[in-house]
Amino acid sequence: MRAGRRNLGTYLVVGPFAILLAFPFYWMLVTMFKEDLDLYNTGNVPYVYNPVQWKFWESATTKHVEFLFTDTSYPDWLLNTAIVGAAVVLITLVVSLPAGYALARLSGSWGQTAGIGIFLVYLIPPTLLFLPLSPLVARLGLQDSLLSLILVYPSITIPFSTWLLMGFFKTIPQELEDAALVDGCSRLKALTRIVFPISLPGILTVVIFAFSLCVNEFIYAFTFISSTEHRTISAGVPNELIRGDVFFWQSLMAATLIPSILLALLYNAFLDRFIKGFTGGAFR
Amino acid sequence: MEAHAARRSKAGTRRWRRALEDRRVLAPLLIAPAVIYIVLVVGVPFGWAIYLSLTDAIGGSLRGEWVGLDNFTSLWGDSNFRRALRNTLIITLASQALVVVGAAILSHYLLRDFRGKWLLRLLIILPWAAPVALGTIGWLWIFDSLFSVINWTLGHAFGIVDTTDPPQWLGRPNLALLAIIVVHAWRVLPFAVIIFLAGLASIPSEVDDAAKIDGATGVKKLFYVTLPLQLPIALVALLFGIVFTAADFAVVYILTAGGPFNSTQVLTTWSFAIGINSGDLGQGAAISLYLFPLLAVVSIAMLFFAKRAQVS
Numbered sequence: 327m328r329a330g331r332r333n334l335g336t337y338l339v340v341g342p343f344a345i346l347l348a349f350p351f352y353w354m355l356v357t358m359f360k361e362d363l364d365l366y367n368t369g370n371v372p373y374v375y376n377p378v379q380w381k382f383w384e385s386a387t388t389k390h391v392e393f394l395f396t397d398t399s400y401p402d403w404l405l406n407t408a409i410v411g412a413a414v415v416l417i418t419l420v421v422s423l424p425a426g427y428a429l430a431r432l433s434g435s436w437g438q439t440a441g442i443g444i445f446l447v448y449l450i451p452p453t454l455l456f457l458p459l460s461p462l463v464a465r466l467g468l469q470d471s472l473l474s475l476i477l478v479y480p481s482i483t484i485p486f487s488t489w490l491l492m493g494f495f496k497t498i499p500q501e502l503e504d505a506a507l508v509d510g511c512s513r514l515k516a517l518t519r520i521v522f523p524i525s526l527p528g529i530l531t532v533v534i535f536a537f538s539l540c541v542n543e544f545i546y547a548f549t550f551i552s553s554t555e556h557r558t559i560s561a562g563v564p565n566e567l568i569r570g571d572v573f574f575w576q577s578l579m580a581a582t583l584i585p586s587i588l589l590a591l592l593y594n595a596f597l598d599r600f601i602k603g604f605t606g607g608a609f610r
Numbered sequence: 611m612e613a614h615a616a617r618r619s620k621a622g623t624r625r626w627r628r629a630l631e632d633r634r635v636l637a638p639l640l641i642a643p644a645v646i647y648i649v650l651v652v653g654v655p656f657g658w659a660i661y662l663s664l665t666d667a668i669g670g671s672l673r674g675e676w677v678g679l680d681n682f683t684s685l686w687g688d689s690n691f692r693r694a695l696r697n698t699l700i701i702t703l704a705s706q707a708l709v710v711v712g713a714a715i716l717s718h719y720l721l722r723d724f725r726g727k728w729l730l731r732l733l734i735i736l737p738w739a740a741p742v743a744l745g746t747i748g749w750l751w752i753f754d755s756l757f758s759v760i761n762w763t764l765g766h767a768f769g770i771v772d773t774t775d776p777p778q779w780l781g782r783p784n785l786a787l788l789a790i791i792v793v794h795a796w797r798v799l800p801f802a803v804i805i806f807l808a809g810l811a812s813i814p815s816e817v818d819d820a821a822k823i824d825g826a827t828g829v830k831k832l833f834y835v836t837l838p839l840q841l842p843i844a845l846v847a848l849l850f851g852i853v854f855t856a857a858d859f860a861v862v863y864i865l866t867a868g869g870p871f872n873s874t875q876v877l878t879t880w881s882f883a884i885g886i887n888s889g890d891l892g893q894g895a896a897i898s899l900y901l902f903p904l905l906a907v908v909s910i911a912m913l914f915f916a917k918r919a920q921v922s
Binding site: 333335336339340341343346347348350351353354365368372373420421422425427428429432433440444447449450451452453454456457458459461462464465477478480481484485488513541542544545549559560561564568573575578579581582583586587589590592593594597600601602 | 905
């Protein structure tokens, strides 16, 4: 009985918050399947689908979603985002795995300080750096090329990933490694054969978060890339699908909802590990 | 002779191998790539931004005539800049105040297990998982001048606002500022909840037991046990939130593009307007660097609390 009442209180508090926070996504979902006549009629209740001219079977449509995939560069942007994300994740892992391990295990107190130092780099935001970087990118001949993003994004993902990996490595018992070392394994072999396989869940978490940081980034994607077909979704959707005062709201909402839901599902699956990794860093 | 050289090279690789087993050699070797990458892609551009801010460099170039601190001082005469600075502070402080209160309440309840927690948690983290530029487009539609769902609800359903002349959320300076604050709070709240949860989870259960034995329950426990223990990591969440909000470009750019009449410009959008659109690279760099004192204070505070959290 008591537990039941406590849960009711939880729902009463968490429920409204969840509704408020998720509302824009519900709104995207409702909008993306609407007919123009329904959407742009303020006499209609906007929360539901209203039949157009009494034909209730024609009250919703997928044509605006189809338009997005057949008549715009959206599929290209999805592909570009996937390419950039995959390449950045790869670079991030190659650089952060050894660094995270070394900071967790091999270094003493200076390692702690270096770890926090690397983490603090995350606090020098792209908005401070895009002005010198965009002429620099042009000078290197990387203007309007995905390569510019692939090379620059690791500067955002490496600090964060190194920090998370440091936390994960600290949770692996030292004895496992010591046993391998006693058995004649070299330290590097112990690293690749013992430590990395065990930390696979942690590594996967880093993959998810590095990837989502890439999808999220806006100002570099906006200033480095200029042609429509080379855009990523973050910069492509607001800059190419909104033209002057003409808005294709249904298509726009589909374009924003699809990546958001995918990322949220991934996030949710790895959230508990992320929480552990975050506190496992310097806060332990 | 040849055999001698081979023996020597073999000894060389052995020495090299042994060196790799040494922590003092291996640790810097493993950390070096990360440090080099960050120095090249963050350190060098950052230094360059400072250099540019001291010159009169113009669009597309990487050099200019030295002008000292002129770019920084001349900005104070510009009312648009002062407003951008003021807006940055207002938006950051107001949205983070909302975030901290919301996150404290939500994390307290989300720590428990209850049916449907998975779904509710998914809904709550949606705004953080969604790319910021895309989430903001959703809000652009919610705040639409003609078809705003807020205005429909307030006007047609509740009759609070005049349906023939509804509030223009993004068309009036104060309302637009409010809209920007709401979007930032909406976006950062899930992140703060996650970090708060991490903080609560790291409080050992022994502390709970000890508090129970000492008779600390309810509000007393909250103020004397939970809050002090949670404070360091809560501050980390707050400091991060400040950086995310103050340094963000997409929300303001997409919602209002700084308008109406530059009334909602923030430092990042104004530095873009001057540095890229007007091509005054030096001035633009100076504007963005006004963010730095704010971020530096945040960083130092963060170091301080991270150290303290480590000790306790």
